[in-house]
Every structure is written in C-alpha cells, then in structure tokens.
Amino acid sequence: MGILEACYSKSGYKTIYSIWEELAEDLWMVNDREHCIFNTGLTKENASDYIKSVAAQFIVLLESELPEDFFHLSACPECGYIGKSEYKAINNPWMPAKLFKFIYKHSQTQMAICLKCKKPFPKNMSDYEGREQYLNKITNKLSNNGGGLNAASLPDAHAELDVIL
Numbered sequence: 770m771g772i773l774e775a776c777y778s779k780s781g782y783k784t785i786y787s788i789w790e791e792l793a794e795d796l797w798m799v800n801d802r803e804h805c806i807f808n809t810g811l812t813k814e815n816a817s818d819y820i821k822s823v824a825a826q827f828i829v830l831l832e833s834e835l836p837e838d839f840f841h842l843s844a845c846p847e848c849g850y851i852g853k854s855e856y857k858a859i860n861n862p863w864m865p866a867k868l869f870k871f872i873y874k875h876s877q878t879q880m881a882i883c884l885k886c887k888k889p890f891p892k893n894m895s896d897y898e899g900r901e902q903y904l905n906k907i908t909n910k911l912s913n914n915g916g917g918l919n920a921a922s923l924p925d926a927h928a929e930l931d932v933i934l
C-alpha cells in the first residue's frame with residue numbers, strides 16, 4: 770500500500786491516484802475504528818480481496834478516458850442514475866439558508882441525494898462500488914465479474930454516457 774500511496778504523490782496528485790490514498794485511509798479506519806469512509810463493504814476480513822478488486826478496477830480506469838469531472842459524479846444504487854448529485858439540508862430544510870445561518874451561526878448540514886429519484890446517499894467515485902457502477906454503465910454490462918473489458922467499445926460508451934449526462 771505504501772508504494773501505491775507514493776504513486777499518488779509522484780503522479781503530481783493526478784486525481785485518479787487519490788483512489789489509493791482513500792483506500793489506505795479506509796484500511797486504517799477498518800482496522801482501528803471498524804468502519805470506513807469511502808469504500809462500501811470494506812471490512813478487516815475482506816481487505817486483501819478488496820485491494821485486489823480495486824487494483825483490477827484501477828487498471829480499467831487508467832485505460833478508460835474518464836470525464837474531467839469524474840470524481841464529482843455520483844452513482845445511485847437505487848435507480849442506476851450516474852451524474853451530479855443534489856444536496857438537501859438535513860435540519861429544518863424548510864428554513865431559508867440565510868435565516869438558518871443567522872439563527873444557528875453555521876450553515877445547514879447538507880446530505881447528497883440522487884438528482885433523479887431523490888434517494889439519499891448515492892455512491893460517489895471515491896467508492897469502489899460507485900466506480901464499479903460507472904464502469905458497468907459505460908461498458909453496458911450488468912456485471913464485470915469475469916470477462917475482460919472491451920476496450921474498443923469504450924469511446925462509444927463514453928459518447929453515450931455524455932448523452933445520458
């Protein structure tokens with residue numbers, strides 16, 4: 770993991786390498802606090818398999834032409850939407866933001882929701898599962914377990930995703 774983290778700083782902090790930094794942080798979290806921030810489903814027990822999955826996925830991502838705003842995208846597990854998410858205030862959502870700030874002296878806590886179905890907590894691209902959903906969408910495959918990625922179809926799939934987005 771140390772090497773991969775070093776990759777991130779050597780790459781001039783090219784955003785794609787942040788995947789490893791976030792995974793490293795999560796690995797520390799599951800060992801120390803038994804919960805993680807970025808990667809859905811990561812546990813102390815499955816950590817070694819999880820790292821392998823992330824590595825395999827990472828190679829696919831490097832070969833893909835990712836949109837510049839890749840890490841700003843969200844993937845909704847409920848309705849399959851991939852794109853920008855929306856934010857909703859958690860406390861007193863009926864209260865105008867300025868008034869809330871005036872009364873409570875801080876901004877309202879926001880929660881990410883799906884732009885399409887409004888369900889809370891769409892997965893983002895810092896999450897292995899969010900990226901998996903993205904890749905499945907652009908390769909038009911229900912599952913990418915087994916079977917390699919068809920690189921030739923990628924530019925088409927990206928064009929299609931641009932239309933969807």
Ligand SMILES: [Zn+2]
Binds near residue numbers: 845849884885887
């Ligand atoms: Zn949704």
